[in-house]
Amino acid sequence: MCELLGMSANVPTDICFSFSGLIKRGGGTGPHRDGWGIAFYQGKGVREFRDPQPGFNSEIARFIKDFPIKSTVVISHIRQANVGKVSLENTHPFIRELEGRYWCFAHNGQLKGLELLIDPNGERFMPVGDTDSEAAFCWLMSQLAKGRGQSPEERQSLIKSCADQLARLGVFNMLLSDADRLYVYCSTKLHWITRRAPFGVATLHDDDISANFGEETTVNDVVTVVATEPLTTNEEWVKMQPGELAVFERGELVNT
Amino acid sequence: MCELLGMSANVPTDICFSFSGLIKRGGGTGPHRDGWGIAFYQGKGVREFRDPQPGFNSEIARFIKDFPIKSTVVISHIRQANVGKVSLENTHPFIRELEGRYWCFAHNGQLKGLELLIDPNGERFMPVGDTDSEAAFCWLMSQLAKGRGQSPEERQSLIKSCADQLARLGVFNMLLSDADRLYVYCSTKLHWITRRAPFGVATLHDDDISANFGEETTVNDVVTVVATEPLTTNEEWVKMQPGELAVFERGELVNT
Numbered sequence: 061m062c063e064l065l066g067m068s069a070n071v072p073t074d075i076c077f078s079f080s081g082l083i084k085r086g087g088g089t090g091p092h093r094d095g096w097g098i099a100f101y102q103g104k105g106v107r108e109f110r111d112p113q114p115g116f117n118s119e120i121a122r123f124i125k126d127f128p129i130k131s132t133v134v135i136s137h138i139r140q141a142n143v144g145k146v147s148l149e150n151t152h153p154f155i156r157e158l159e160g161r162y163w164c165f166a167h168n169g170q171l172k173g174l175e176l177l178i179d180p181n182g183e184r185f186m187p188v189g190d191t192d193s194e195a196a197f198c199w200l201m202s203q204l205a206k207g208r209g210q211s212p213e214e215r216q217s218l219i220k221s222c223a224d225q226l227a228r229l230g231v232f233n234m235l236l237s238d239a240d241r242l243y244v245y246c247s248t249k250l251h252w253i254t255r256r257a258p259f260g261v262a263t264l265h266d267d268d269i270s271a272n273f274g275e276e277t278t279v280n281d282v283v284t285v286v287a288t289e290p291l292t293t294n295e296e297w298v299k300m301q302p303g304e305l306a307v308f309e310r311g312e313l314v315n316t
Numbered sequence: 317m318c319e320l321l322g323m324s325a326n327v328p329t330d331i332c333f334s335f336s337g338l339i340k341r342g343g344g345t346g347p348h349r350d351g352w353g354i355a356f357y358q359g360k361g362v363r364e365f366r367d368p369q370p371g372f373n374s375e376i377a378r379f380i381k382d383f384p385i386k387s388t389v390v391i392s393h394i395r396q397a398n399v400g401k402v403s404l405e406n407t408h409p410f411i412r413e414l415e416g417r418y419w420c421f422a423h424n425g426q427l428k429g430l431e432l433l434i435d436p437n438g439e440r441f442m443p444v445g446d447t448d449s450e451a452a453f454c455w456l457m458s459q460l461a462k463g464r465g466q467s468p469e470e471r472q473s474l475i476k477s478c479a480d481q482l483a484r485l486g487v488f489n490m491l492l493s494d495a496d497r498l499y500v501y502c503s504t505k506l507h508w509i510t511r512r513a514p515f516g517v518a519t520l521h522d523d524d525i526s527a528n529f530g531e532e533t534t535v536n537d538v539v540t541v542v543a544t545e546p547l548t549t550n551e552e553w554v555k556m557q558p559g560e561l562a563v564f565e566r567g568e569l570v571n572t
Binding site: 102103104105106107108109110119120123127147148149150151155156157159160161162182184185186187188189 | 358359360361362363364365366375376379383403404405406407411412413415416417418438440441442443444445
């Protein structure tokens, strides 16, 4: 099991608050001792930090936790290795460029039988490491590459169809983004919450920290946070259903 | 003008020493105030840090300078913007995956007329930002993708031929790596040095720092450093010739 954390916001937003809850699970309060990674989109660019070391005591994690990086889309992952050795190239999130956009992907779960989907002659995108997650991402991106020129609706429907196929091979909870949209697919367990004015005080589940969002934000801010388990104890999180794809843009749920 | 810094080594080596000389030029002793980036290969994985802010006072640069990341191949770049706005997506080095390897690229110079080379229907790799450098890299990678299954010698010859074509469009000093090899192409200005036992004391040009490599290394270590200008004052650097491609692997020059 791995922990996923995603964010979509309509203004560049600092995710420090949610990240400090997640990072505690990297060997602190959870069993996820095999590395972590986080990608922050800023405009069309993406900034990534990753470490095969446990998040709980990683120097880089400590730096990120304290360094305010404002971003509109964030994808983060803390890993417990099941398939693939513990190494930098096996650490999520994974990134590939398609049609002049960086696509970023993180996965929770295990998949069996991927070789039945993947073209033995090599897909356009190929994994660098040896995880089932990166292989699934490369297959998914190779399918998207075949749908060049699709409308956003067609692309969303292709992503749903690919995710459904992958979910038949095991557990496939996914975060995927192209800088604008955050695609969230639930196979077994994912929760999300959209925060907007008036902002209240949120209390983290794993840490003795609370933040008053009203102090940090304006009345127009909309911020959605997605996580494997609810990160706060005093808010209502939406529990996703198996087989559900939720798509967020600028903090808002855009599909129905 | 931008500053390039590359490293190839036969054992994971800490580049802090050379990086601290380079980073000073990011607004400190040089005119390169428009961002910097660095990529460290560790195995097949790559760890990157980039910042559109000047290196001279960037928080992330300070962190990297002090945090010992041991790597076998490093590519770094400090930018003075000529083409393309100052933004994260325009910050070198650029990375793309081809055939299950991460390729990393940094460029110094300006190119004019790239549109004559690039397929107007879109190449396989496409730039995310709007620099001539990233467009050149995507074109180069698209040519390499067409040469699938080539031998290392054929690939090297294709890289040389592409670099020659790009150099006809302006100034094209380049660092390129696939994790194993560091390809260095000189259009106007690049220097390199290979350090091996017995190691002496090196003195940085831009900083009052010297390091005794003998204390940090074993007798088997071989480390090549490539830079726009020599970084040290008390060593003999090899000055590259216009149109020359030098290829390093595990610290050693492997082409002739």
